[in-house]
Every structure is written in C-alpha cells, then in structure tokens.
Amino acid sequence: MYTEPTTFSAEEYFATQLPPPTLQQDVARVKEFVETHAKEARGVVLVTSGGTTVPLELNVVRFLDNFSAGTRGATSAEYFLKAGYAVIFMHRQFSLQPFSRHYSHSTNPFLDFLEIEEREGETTPTISVTPTKREHLLDVLSMYKKVHRAGTLHTLTFVTVNDYLWLLRAVCQEMSVLGRKGLFYLAAAVSDFFLPRQKMSEHKIQSGKGSLRIEMDQVPKILKPLVDEWTKEGFIVSFKLETDDKLLIPKARQALERYGHQVVIGNDLHRRKFEVVFVSRKNNSIDGTSSPSFEEHWIRIALPEDHHGPVHEGKEIEEDIVAELLRRHTAWIEKGNTTSP
C-alpha cells in the first residue's frame, strides 16, 4: 500500500493525533508548580531532554528513535537548579536525570560503592559507603535533598514524539503566565518524522515477507506556534545537532529567521561535550528594517586528558552554557521591565 506523505501543520497535527492518556493530570501538576514559583517571583525553566520514539505499530514492538542519553538536559537542569531556578524537567523515560546521572548503571554503578560491615554487638550488618566515594556522593546527595525540600524540580516523562508534542504545547501554555520570566531550553532530540496513527499497523510487522519499507511524514515545525502563540514572551533556546560541521551555522541561522526565537545552540555530534556555539540575532537587526544579521558566541572547555572518561570528572560545558544563558535571560527580563508601561 502506498500513501502519499502528508504535510501537517501544527493545527492539523493536534486535530488528527490523540493526546497521551495522562496529559490532563500532568498539566494540572505543572499548573500548580508554575503558580507556586510565579508567586515567589522565581525564574522557571522548561528543560526538555532525551530522544523521542516513533512507533511503527499500535501494539508497539519496533520504533524509530533519536540518539540521546539525555546528558545535556540532565546536566543543564542541575546547573539551573543550583542557580536558583525552578525546573520543569521533561524527559524521555529512562534517559538520564539530574543528580542520579552521576551513577549510571554502566559507568559508575552505585552497588559498587556500597559495603557490608558486620559490626560487633549488632545483629544485622550495616551498609556503608566506600570511603573514596563518600565525598562525591555527599555533594550530589546534599544538593538532591535540598532541591527536593525546596520543591524546585518537577519531572515529566514522555516516550513517543506524539507524547512530546502534546506535553510541550500544554506546558508552554501553562508557562505563558510567567511572561519574560519563563525560559525554554529545548534540548530533547526530537524526531523530524512520524507515522500518523492512521497509517500504523495494529500488530507487530511480520518478517519473512522480504524487506521492510517505511514511509514517514514530517513532524510539523512546532517552534513556529510555540513562539507566536503558545508563549509569546518567553526566552526560547533551541538546539541544532549536526554531524557535518559545515551545516551548523547556516542551519542555526535559518532556524532563527524562520521561527524568530532568541538563541540556537549549535553542536557537532562528536564535539558536543567540549564545544558549542550560541547563534542569535544582532541587537540592531531586531527592528526588521534591515536584513537580519547574526552573531556567534563560542563556548569551549579544555579537553580532559581522557575525554572518554566519566562525565563527573572535571569541568562540564553545561556550567558555562547555563551561566551564559542566565546572563541573557536576565537582560531579557530587564528589557521587558523598561519597555512595559
């Protein structure tokens, strides 16, 4: 069966695809979180993180996915929290999360640094932390407990690109009450393609009938309605990942021209842990009288000796990314104050 690919507008997308079953309760919690922190005049950032799936079957066995462990999002969320922001962390199920990311099951498994001690006079053994690991764990754990006590972290989970799109729209709409205090850090690796539910097969696609042919439609460019409708005053940061570094700056500029948001952070797949570029419009080109001109701001950190080593050793580039964004977000808020009546 061959069906012509359809180009969906965002409006058509939401009119034809179904919302995830937990959407309403998720939104109610986000509303409450946003209201609490709006009252306390705290900056609120939405961090999206991890890849999205595109299921090939309604009873899903196979899916298309985007490469992402969620390191950028989870690490950045931690620095936003440290800076005093309230964070809505909207992440792919099983992708890395702030704090626990330091102890992934493969690179630094937590069972390896717990010890069983039989103490004299005690009937049950005691579990203790290996001395060499104690200091680092104490740092992470203290921050984790502090954030939980303060209630500044709210976690949302998605799996499919459809979950992601519905959640993103709803969260942005809830955050619009924050005005310029809302920051949007869209680090998730979102699929450009999807399979409308109307074209999905019900059951597992059987092999043994030759090759597999998949034809997918384009996901609507949701940055457009996000900027123009869902959250008009927010400070919006999107990401552009490329493997061909010649495309990085042109694609980032194209996105800014097309969607009119504030910053595109460009990163090359193989250099993303130690080099990124902020692409934004130059101040004097915002009035629209001249053709837009852009500026680039590179952030680089020194490569650790062994740059394949564990993430938690040495400086993380997200510290500088977040610091630079906070400067820009603060300026954005202040500009709003001076131009408002």
Next chain:
Amino acid sequence: MYTEPTTFSAEEYFATQLPPPTLQQDVARVKEFVETHAKEARGVVLVTSGGTTVPLELNVVRFLDNFSAGTRGATSAEYFLKAGYAVIFMHRQFSLQPFSRHYSHSTNPFLDFLEIEEREGETTPTISVTPTKREHLLDVLSMYKKVHRAGTLHTLTFVTVNDYLWLLRAVCQEMSVLGRKGLFYLAAAVSDFFLPRQKMSEHKIQSGKGSLRIEMDQVPKILKPLVDEWTKEGFIVSFKLETDDKLLIPKARQALERYGHQVVIGNDLHRRKFEVVFVSRKNNSIDGTSSPSFEEHWIRIALPEDHHGPVHEGKEIEEDIVAELLRRHTAWIEKGNTTSP
C-alpha cells in the same frame, strides 16, 4: 535512489559487514571466562538481553530500535546465578542489569533511600540507608558481592544489531567447548531488519525534503548456523514475542521446525510478566521418522493486586522459567552422557 533489497545468508552477512572494533578483546575475555568455568565443571549460560538498534546513518543520529527494557534477561540472569551457573550476560548498552535492575532511576531511585546524618563528634556527615529499605538492599547487595567474589558473571555490551550478530557468533563458538553444558538463553529483542553499511548515508538525514523513506533488508536467520555450526551440542532456547496471541504457538513451532533447536519460549507483549509458554518437540518425534509433533508447557504466576507496581514486589515469573529450564538442561546433559561412547 532505489536499490533492490538483498537477502543475505549468514555467511554473506559476515563477509560484507564490519565487525565491531572491540570484538577481539571481548572474545579473548569470554574465552578465559569459559575456560575457567569449564575446568570447574560448572554450567555456563549465555543470556542475551535488551533490544538492538539499526542505525540509519554512519554518523548515527537516528536508528530503528526494538522495544525492550531488558527485564526478562536481567531477571533471569539473577536466577541462573543463584542456581550456581556462570553467566555471560550480553546486553544492550543501558538496558537493565542483574542486581542493579532493582533500583532503576525512575521506579526506585537509590538516592531516595540514602540519608545524611550529622553525628555528634564527627566532622563529616554520615550517609546511611533508610531503615525501611535496608533489608531488601542488603539481600541484593549480598548476592551482588557474592557473585563478584565468585567471578561467575561476565558482562558484554552491544548497541547495534551488527554488534549483536558478530558478538553472538564469537561467543557461541567459544562456548562450543562446553558441549552439552552450554546453555543459550536468547532473550534479546533482535531486529529482523537492517540497513547494510553500503546503503547508509554518511551524515544526518536532512528533513525539509518531504517524507522519510527507509527500505531495510532482512537480517539473516542466524539460529540456523548457530544450531548447525557454531555450537552443535548446546541447549538452545529462543524467544518469540507477539502481539497477536493467535500467532504465538504456530510461529514457535515454525521456528523449531526450521532451526531444530530445543525450546521456544513464547510470550505475548501484554501478558509476558505473568504468562509464557514453552514449545518443544515431543521426545518420540526426534528420530525424524514421523512428522514432528510438539508439546506446550505453560507457566503462569498469580497476578499481583497491582500488576503495574514495582517489579521487585512479589513473585517473578523468571524464577519458574529458569527452574524449568534447569530441569531440562540437566536432562539434556545426562542424555549426552548415556549416548556418548
């Protein structure tokens, strides 16, 4: 560009696709592990676990994947270890692992049950385990330490279906020295389709040019050479996952007829945590004089009140699956002893 799909035999596959770069060192370690446990006359089981990816680009951003958190494999590996087997745990990167599976970052995060205590007279605070969580953690941790001391668990990691196929062949060949003492528990959710490297695009596929069309070739049916060539005397268990339960038994029988191995464990996607079926040939049909007849052995466990609750509460079906397999494997080994000269 349209290219005709190719049907690869296993031989053609390995002649045209590249081995993963770490294959040689992985195999050397498996060889050593197998030799150690062969000397001690211990049963050795290969457990494969988790899904495989099919990258769409050489610099991979997008990939096809198979749904699997790795619960079946990780849980079963634990029961094999408890029963005294040496386990080669060959799993998808970031899928669940024996022992640490009890503390996934989403359902039972370990940071939640650690507490910071400021004790009088001590300068640095102490980290302790929440009393209600202590007993369960002590069980898991004791078993984990015991297995590590005994050296009965060897872990291997794959990501792509190509990694998986090369590793599987090499491990089976190394395990063939075990004869009937080798058990193969192939629980990984392996893609039926792949994209030969000759057809992959070098860089990230650009969106904005309409829909995405993918055409994939069939992965060779490697159970055939596995049974006939790689490990002739091993006891081989494969899995069949379906979403349409009418297909379960017929597809399992078809696999046994086609590949001639010992057991297919069939499971329905939605019932797999509390119901599986062992499909095998009847004893009297092995001589090949009559058309093969099959028998089914169902294993079911009572559903916990809330079957969406955490995995570690209540009975796990893998306990019964492993117990049944150990009976059959022991019988297989004994039969080998009586028929050998």
